[in-house]
Amino acid sequence: xxRNVVNIVRSIxxxxxxxxxxxxxxxxTIVAALLAGGHVLLLGPVGSGKTxxxxxxxxxxxxxxxxxxxxxxxxxxxxxxxAVYTPSGDVxxxxxxxxxxxxxxxxxxxAPARTLSALLEVMQEGQATIEGKPLPLxxxxxIVATMNVTEMAIGVTQPLPLxxxxxxxxxxxxxYVRPEYEKxxxxxxxxxxxxxxxxxxxxxxxxxxxxxxxxGVYVDDAILDYIFNIVNRIRRDNxxxxxxxxxxxxxxxxxxxxxxLMEGRNYVIPDxxxxxVHPALMHRIMIKPEFKDSANAVTVxxxxxxxxxPFTYFxxxxx
Numbered sequence: 001x002x003r004n005v006v007n008i009v010r011s012i013x014x015x016x017x018x019x020x021x022x023x024x025x026x027x028x029t030i031v032a033a034l035l036a037g038g039h040v041l042l043l044g045p046v047g048s049g050k051t052x053x054x055x056x057x058x059x060x061x062x063x064x065x066x067x068x069x070x071x072x073x074x075x076x077x078x079x080x081x082x083a084v085y086t087p088s089g090d091v092x093x094x095x096x097x098x099x100x101x102x103x104x105x106x107x108x109x110x111a112p113a114r115t116l117s118a119l120l121e122v123m124q125e126g127q128a129t130i131e132g133k134p135l136p137l138x139x140x141x142x143i144v145a146t147m148n149v150t151e152m153a154i155g156v157t158q159p160l161p162l163x164x165x166x167x168x169x170x171x172x173x174x175x176y177v178r179p180e181y182e183k184x185x186x187x188x189x190x191x192x193x194x195x196x197x198x199x200x201x202x203x204x205x206x207x208x209x210x211x212x213x214x215x216g217v218y219v220d221d222a223i224l225d226y227i228f229n230i231v232n233r234i235r236r237d238n239x240x241x242x243x244x245x246x247x248x249x250x251x252x253x254x255x256x257x258x259x260x261l262m263e264g265r266n267y268v269i270p271d272x273x274x275x276x277v278h279p280a281l282m283h284r285i286m287i288k289p290e291f292k293d294s295a296n297a298v299t300v301x302x303x304x305x306x307x308x309x310p311f312t313y314f315x316x317x318x319x
Contacts, residue, residue, distance in 0.1 A: 008207075012060040015056065015059070016057055020052055027053070030170075038168070038255070041172070043173045049177070050146050079119070080122070081096035103144070105145040106145075109160050124167060147160070215257070217261055220268070226311055239287055239295050244285070251281075274305060285301070
């Protein structure tokens with residue numbers, strides 16, 4: 001069973017890498033977050049392929065895709081949907097784009113507070129409420145939100161509230177590809193655009209058994225201690241403005257399980273934790289103003305990984 005699941009995951013990665021060219025590590029991380037049942041925040045400049053990446057992922061899993069270009073006038077109903085009362089007195093529910101399997105919220109940090117609040121239920125509960133009626137979201141359900149960090153730097157947009165940031169399992173920085181890959185993208189642009197816009201998705205979702213397999217990945221108590229010690233080391237760092245939440249621990253744990261499965265193992269090792277820590281924690285780390293010239297999220301995480309030694313022993317059980 002494990003071999004079949006790993007083959008499915010690798011086929012998803014292979015497909016996405018054919019159209020999102022030049023950074024397989026980004027593809028690996030976003031697929032891991034999907035398998036772990038989380039949501040992802042994509043950072044980086046415009047035109048770096050974030051939409052192509054998200055559409056290709058939806059195609060690869062045979063899921064539906066929805067996209068919202070967020071502005072400062074975007075309403076909750078533009079994302080979640082709304083109810084219409086017919087002349088006969090019936091209520092017709094018009095579901096919004098959030099009811100797709102993969103949803104791209106482009107430039108989420110332009111959204112007003114009311115619209116961001118509507119996302120809390122979606123991201124935490126896996127449902128959306130319209131006219132007082134809670135409606136379950138499809139499975140799998142994966143939100144990919146983008147933030148234009150360049151515009152944040154010049155004050156055009158605002159940082160996301162911590163309550164929203166903390167609900168993203170991982171954050172990934174998507175930069176422009178290297179020149180040699182740009183030439184390859186130019187050469188293959190017709191195929192890429194045709195594939196992501198009109199290509200035939202897989203029949204049905206291929207993830208029905210994979211997520212259960214991820215939840216069955218064994219995590220030894222020594223690995224749990226390793227995760228706990230890394231996060232607690234970061235919590236004690238006096239450069240942090242806000243301590244990491246329990247959700248940060250959970251995100252590292254879930255992402256490490258998915259990383260292990262993607263390597264063909266049904267148990268987690270310290271290297272899986274190390275691979276999960278950066279994407280799971282970077283967007284959660286807020287540096288105090290007085291330290292911003294000398295430290296950032298990456299240096300804080302790297303300092304913790306250097307100071308916390310993984311356990312050299314832990315029990316592995318095979319299923």
